[in-house]
Amino acid sequence: MSGDDWLDLSPSPTQGDLMSVRTTPVLVVGGSLSGLCTALFLSRHGLDVTLAERHPGTSIHPRTPGYNARTLELFRAAGVEDAVRAAGPWALDGTGLLWAESLTSPNHRWLRPPNARGAQADYSDVSPADDAILSQDVLEPVLREHAEALGADLLFGTELVAFANDPGGVTAVLADRATGARTEVEAGYLVAADGADSAIRDRLKIDRHGPGVLENVAAIMVRADLGDALRGKRFVIGQVSNPGFSGMVRVVGDRISLHVRYRPADGDAADLFPAARCVELARAATGIPGLDVEVLDVTPWQTTAAVADRFADGRVFLVGDAAHVMPPAGAYGGNTGIHDAANLAWKLAYVSRGWAGPALLDGYDAERRPIAEITMNQAVATRTAWFGRANPSGTPETELLDEVSLLFGYRYPPPGTDGPLVEDPRRPGGEPGSRVPHVxxxxxxxxxxxxxxxxxxxxxxxxxxxxxxxxxxxxxxxxxxxxxxxxxxxxxxxxxxxxxxxxxxxxxxxxxxxxxxxxxxxxxxxxxxxxxxxxxxxxxxxxxxxxxxxx
Ligand SMILES: Cc1cc2nc3c(=O)[nH]c(=O)nc-3n(C[C@H](O)[C@H](O)[C@H](O)COP(=O)(O)OP(=O)(O)OC[C@H]3O[C@@H](n4cnc5c(N)ncnc54)[C@H](O)[C@@H]3O)c2cc1C
Known part of the structure; x- marks a missing residue:
């Protein structure tokens, strides 16, 4: 491989001795939701897979709480639904979307926005599955355990530092973050599950389109014992508004996640949100003035809506946030990545195992990108409908779809046909390109x-x-x-x-x-x-x- 072919992700990617060389049909980079699901689904299809994740373990941040019933269908088929349910999803009250003056204030109500399913949604006519509400840090170990049990080789603490995307295969250099030891991997295909700031997407010069940055948010994570101060209120997201705090709140055990909007023109998040201010914000959000608060983390975060211009380049495929990002309203972001993984995994497995020709893989971009665009636009419209948020000028007006259609009715019309991209699964056509009706x-x-x-x-x-x-x-x-x-x-x-x-x-x-x-x-x-x-x-x-x- 000539030096010109390498796409570098770190300042000194190809320096240092290569300790070992290995081969794998598929290398997945990124061991969070999308990467773990890709590895799990590939393993279910009987294909060897190697995954590299730079962190030493699965995500410690609660992040995504909402897994929709279409995702749970995929988990059922992959044999993990029972384990996910055993991990302890929460039951919700009302719609699960709380509006409150503070978390402990009697002045609260359940938001009942248009198109929301509500916590007691019944999908029994269209699906064998149901939503699950649990934190990403609880789900990911379940996915990891099952993927490993099926033989997936998951390398945590391991970073992709360079790769070459050739017509005959992908060569990648992985670095062990603890020892610096480098491994060269000869892979048939590379799956980029490396998140919204995907360096792989960047090195392949794949641009994104869409409304772009919608708002800048400081994500503040604190630890505080609320005892029974919530009086049993069970919600996914709390929209809290009072003179001391205005923003989104999530409570997971003794951790409270506060999302507060800010303007970068006023300064960096770290400067604008010193520990003392975070403590005051947590007290105002909870409505408990003397609350003991330990500040764990302040991370600047952008609510962004964007879709990659293409989901594939040669032998590299983008999944999850690497391919698309969308606002959290509607809880579509992580779920859409899991649905990408299901679409891509069988294609990679069938081509790699010799049951299908390489053109099958062209269907990944053709099928998933239009669905990601529809879903992103729905998330943007949902954010406006639920929380009254304005969008950047030029953002097209989008009519809200009913969620049952969006979750179960998205379609992959076969090439050369012009059927709808979304149908009502309660009245399925049963045509090629549709999800098989639930019976x-x-x-x-x-x-x-x-x-x-x-x-x-x-x-x-x-x-x-x-x-x-x-x-x-x-x-x-x-x-x-x-x-x-x-x-x-x-x-x-x-x-x-x-x-x-x-x-x-x-x-x-x-x-x-x-x-x-x-x-x-x-x-x-x-x-x-x-x-x-x-x-x-x-x-x-x-x-x-x-x-x-x-x-
Ligand atoms: C507050 C909030 C609430 C949300 N709520 C929901 C919800 O309810 N439902 C929903 O569906 N979505 C939700 N989302 C979105 C969801 O969290 C993301 O869409 C999801 O985490 C994306 O997963 P991913 O695996 O694609 O990317 P990421 O989670 O970003 O993971 C990428 C991984 O790649 C690794 N990586 C990157 N580069 C390298 C490298 N060179 N080598 C090795 N590893 C690398 C990173 O360490 C990381 O672990 C929410 C997001 C936020 C912020």
Whole structure:
């Protein structure tokens, strides 16, 4: 590799002795939400993965509290939902969005903004899953443990310092932050999960577009024992307003996170928010004048809305905040990164394992970028609708979508088609590009949803009289060594997958003789209402060749 090919992330990236060399199909850089989920999903698809995270462990900051039900669907399929629930999500009161004069003031109410789901949202008609409210510092160890149990090689305390993005592969230099030891990694692909300030994105000269910086915020973390002063109020975000404090408050155990807006023209956050002022702000926000407060951290933070101009460059793919950032209103940011990971992981796994051709990976940018743009615009509009915040001039007006459609109805229209990017999942079309509609099935005595099946590979769901398609799927799977399973959805006699509520014909939009092919991320690749003829094997082989860019 010539020196010119390297893209450096640190001042002395390629200096020092290389201690070792290793190879991996996929190197993930960044071990927070998006990186850990990418590693977990890749491992579920049976692919070896190496992850490098510069911090010695998972995030110690509570950050993202809200994981939406679509994310929990992905966790179900990846086998971590039970562990996430066991980690202790909080139950919420009201909408979970508190407006209060102070956290202890009787003068408070639950914000009921337009399009908010509310804490008691019921998705049972569209999903087997539900939201979960828990802190990122509680979730990440669960993701880490499961990814490692599946064989992912997670290197904490390890930093990417340089990489070269060549047509044949990515070469990366990792540095152990404790010892300085360097390792050269030969990777098939590099996933940049290195956050909003992604140095990888920067070195690849990928710009971003969107409204940009919406506000500057000092994120103040303090420790204080509130005892039972909150009188059992359970909320995700408190919007507090009184003469001594105006801003957003979160309480996680004995830690209180205060977000206060400031103008950089007035000075640096560190100067504007010395410890004594932070103590006063915490007392005003809680409404407890003599509260014992320990200031832990003051971090300047920008609420930003921006999407990368492209999510891929050669063999490098951006996921999560590296690809898109959005305001916290609506809790879309971290969730969107997890959804990126699900879309990318199966593609990387199938290409790396030889089941698909490289053009399959082109679909990542084509499918995820439009959804990230819609979601970012919704987050900006939600911030205005919920908190009355103005946007920079030039920000386009966006009509708020109902959240059920945004969470479960986003689509990946196949190339050459112009279907909608968002549909109402309560009235699914069942067309290629849509998430497979949720229908309860009983398979081998196990109660599963159609949206639970992706982690087992591709799935062909045939109608009650479509057994020929299911047999063709099994035959193609055997012939190609492909993880593809055929099921016949019928009643107790007619199918191996029992349609518990008899909803499949209506939800799938296919005939009893037809079939629906579902990708390993739960999205529909193809469907037919035609009965399987003698050429069913050839028809299906052709569909798979097109879907997977495989010969
Ligand atoms: C106050 C607040 C509330 C929020 N609430 C929500 C919410 O309710 N729901 C929601 O969905 N989102 C929410 N978000 C957004 C969410 O926190 C982020 O979208 C999410 O953390 C992004 O995860 P990520 O893995 O993409 O990036 P990050 O969390 O930024 O992680 C990037 C990682 O990459 C590592 N890294 C960077 N460079 C290197 C390198 N060279 N080598 C090795 N490692 C490297 C970093 O150390 C870091 O761990 C909120 C954000 C804030 C600030």
């Amino acid at each position: 309860w099935l009983e398979i081998g005595g196990e109660r599963l949803s159609t949206v639970d099946l992706w982690a087992r590979g591709m799935v062909l769901l045939a109608g009650a009289e479509g057994g020929g398609w299911a047999r063709a799927a099994d035959a193609v799977a055997r012939a190609r060594g492909l993880p593809l399973t055929g099921h016949v959805i019928g009643d107790v006699i007619g199918g191996d997958a029992i349609d518990v509520e008899g909803r499949w014909p209506e939800m799938s939009g296919t005939s009893p003789e037809g079939a629906t092919l579902v990708r390993p991320d739960g999205f529909i690749a193809w469907r037919t209402s035609d009965p399987a003829g003698p050429d069913a094997h050839a028809v299906l082989a052709g569909v798979l060749a097109r879907t997977l860019d495989a010969p």
